[in-house]
Amino acid sequence: MSAQIFIMLLNPGIGALLAAAFFLLWLNQRDKTYVLYAAVGYAISATAFFVQDVAFRYIGSPLPMNAERVVSNLGFLLCGCCLCLAVLGRFSLRPPVLFLTAVTTAAMGGLLWYLFIEPSIAGRVFSVSSALGLIAALMAVKLWRVERKHLADRFLFWISAISAVNYLLRPVLILWASGDFGPNETFQSSLYWTTVQFSQPLISIAFALNLMVAIAIDLIGQLQREARTDKLSGLLNRRGFEDAAEALMKARGHSASPPVCLIIADLDHFKQINDTFGHSVGDAVIGLFGRHIASMATGEMIAGRIGGEEFAILLPGHEIQAARLFAESLRACPWDYWSGMLPDNLAASVSIGVSAAWPGADLYGLMNHADEALYDAKKAGRDQVRIYGASVDFPATLARLRR
Known part of the structure; x- marks a missing residue:
């Protein structure tokens, strides 16, 4: 056995290791089908290189007329298709099944001919x-047309482009430089196949590493979102809300413009709801009100559940009366619409406090003012909206304006 066999085992070995790595990754992320495509692609690549370079060369071909080349080259093509599906699947792009089928069929037709x-x-x-x-x-x-958020995504694009140039131009350049690819019997020792054995491990490793880094970035982002999200309401949790709201307040600076208002809403008699109907009903009330907030909030608003039954919404670009109108729409939560999900004798309601930012205001000063307005709403009988520093009865004023 010559030392050349160890070189020939390089591509099968790399392919097998990468297939195992992606398969183990997929076992822990079963919702990411594109990771499984990558595992299958590298497994097929390892098998194809083993067949081409090792199995039939050292064991002998049991197939007539070196037909093992059909098996190996079909493997190379299927590997390319699987890796294409893996990359496009990462970006949720529609797989070009017809294109891949047509290209693979045409290539196999040419190979057989x-x-x-x-x-x-x-x-x-x-x-x-x-x-x-x-x-x-x-x-x-395909990657050129999609938004590439991370450096790893850009590298995936460039590796794909370099691979395309490699596959399309390398045979032309080698044929031009050497005149032919050599006889069939010594093809594995030819200049062309030597360049394949050299370039393919580099491309495979670079492609796999960048795909793994991209997957890791996705997972980190998912974990960060989960760490900032309240699962019960679907909104930000207190930490997530404070981080996002503080960043907005700092960007606003010490000026009075643009205007910013804060709403704090608290579900009325929530402990009584839990004690009377059970915590599952209380959780349902929180979830439904969170859904109501999410349906009302626009993209620039920051909404979160900051306590057991307490919610906060930061409204950039809103003057106090606009914030009051928005708060009234939150208070008018359509509980009857969800009557099938709540007990018939449950009368849920919410009290809301509203405050407006002033020059130099910080988030916690704004929250303290909104809390005071919320306390006023509770003290006045609940199920109403109060503005910090204002004693006007807004619903009555609104009714008079409509007459």
Whole structure:
């Protein structure tokens, strides 16, 4: 056994290790089907290189006319298709199944023609390499059109583009430099196949590492979102709300413009709801009111559940009366719409306090003022809105204006 076998085992070994790594990753992230595509792609690649370089060369071909090349090259094409599905799946892009099927079928047709009907190594090389180049070029074109948020995403684009150039131009350059690809018997020792054994591990590792980094970035982002999200209401939790609201207040600076208002809402008699109907009903009330807030809030608003039954909404660009109108719409929560999800004799309501920012105001000063207004609403009988520093009966005033 010569030392060359260890070189020939390089691509199968790398492919097997990467397949195992992606498969283990998929076992912990079963919702990410594209990770499984990557595992399958690298497993097929490892098998194809083993068949091409090791199995039939050292064991001997049991197939007539070196038909094992059909098996290995089909594997290379299927690997390209799986990796294409993996990359596009990461960006939730629609898989081009018809394109991949057509390219693979055409490549296999050319391979069979130049293997059995008009034997030609150049014909086989160009049939398979051109198909792999087109698949890589498709990935590059698709990635060019999507937003690439992270550096790893940009690298995926460039690796796809470089792979396309590699597959499409390398056979042309080698044929131009050497005149041919050598005889069939020594193809594994030819200049062309040597460049394959050198370039393919680099591309495979670079592609896999960047895809893994991109997956890791996704997972970190998901964990960060989960750490800032209240699962019961679907809104930000207190930490998430305070971080986002403080950032907005700091960006506003010490000026009085643009205006900012804060709403704090508190579910009335919530402990009594839990004691009477059980915590599952209390959780349902919180979830439904959180859904109501999410349906009312616009993109620039910051909404969160900051306590057991307490919610906060920061309204940038809102004057106090606009914030009051918004608070009234929150108070008019359509509990009857969800009557099937709540007991018939449950009369849920909410009290709300509103405060407006002043020059130099910080988040906690704004929250203290809104809390005081909320206390006024509770003291006045609950199920109403109060503005900090104002004693006007807004519903009565609004009714008079409508007359």
